[in-house]
Amino acid sequence: MVDAAAPPPPDDRDALAGELALGLLTGPERAQALRLQLADPGFADLVAAWERRLAPLHLDFAGQVAPPEAWTAISMRLDGEGQADGLVRRLKLWRGGAILSGAIAASLAFILLFRAPAPPPTATPQIVQVPAPPAQMAVAQMTGQGSDMLVAARYDATTAQLNLRAENVPQGDLAPELWLIPADGKPRSLGLISANGTTRLAVPRALRIMLDDGVTMAITMEPAASAPHAAPSSAPVAVGKITIL
Template identity: 40%
Template structure:
């Protein structure tokens, strides 16, 4: 598999951490082809999660695990020095030793066959940040957005905006499908938007950011009056 495809798959699976994850996210924002490959991997892998149903742990599992650990630790400790058996008890000595060895073997065998508790893997995430890359039918138009919940601000970089008599307007569309206005963007460079308090709850992976080109005076500030020219899904990082 090419390195870029492997990185896209690992990002989709949540396997990247630290500098590698940061590099992949930067590439996702800068390269639409790589971002599309990550989304393709996520769509390809999504059905795998449907095949795993949640199963409760058997009753008493923790107690059995604890007893096995105690037994293994006891088996690893040096055997205490015991007095030699007297001649009277010597006839039963081999029976005692055989029973003790059998008990240890049974405990170790049980430890090997007992299933471990199911652990649900959760991709690493930083709930304080969200990013999105917006593209559309206009060639060369690219927007990258980053939201920081600590400041409640979104930074939006615009590249390749054509010259028109309309103005770029940014909206967020949560899962209910109703657009909410975030603000007007500059035609180039970075625009800093203070997200209204009522809209901050919509910053999640179920929401899309969309861009429309509106008249200088919005006919209705509560909904777009023009078609979407760029859009992108929010992603937690």
């Protein structure tokens, strides 16, 4: 097992890099090695060196003619990106990341599910020294179009906790990953959520400030083992916007 608290000695690090590059690891070991690759440039270099060593083997894979409809499907996914109607334009915020699939262009419908609690009494005007979330409570309802998928999110600024409730998430090999897409259009992962039922996530400090009115939240289906990801790899299955209460 890889222990995050005690970095492996140099030889073990190189062995781990080789194991990751070769694809031998699974489950928590793989997830941990992938996290190390993201967090530790030295380890990332070791992995890259192993990828370079093994690269010539790729030439030995035998080719197979791809099915003729494959290009059509790819082309349609790229078309989704090119559309410019109102809903899709918002989703074009997914620059540098996912391509929107026209087929599952998720709706931006917003339904208020949670009622705001009474605001806590604040006696006197306070001096805010650091940028803070502009309200105590924010909600978002992410819905999928043409599916019953529903993910309701409620953020409580006093605890920096995001509570989510998911229903009717597509079943399959992939897991739902939650993204925050602020005005710069770059999706930030908030991590995986439970495909059914509730999830409670602690929102990292750097992302709290981005939880603002009108900011987009979205769900994509991603490989669980390598989450959280730097960018989504597929189109969102559900999208909604944050409303500050």
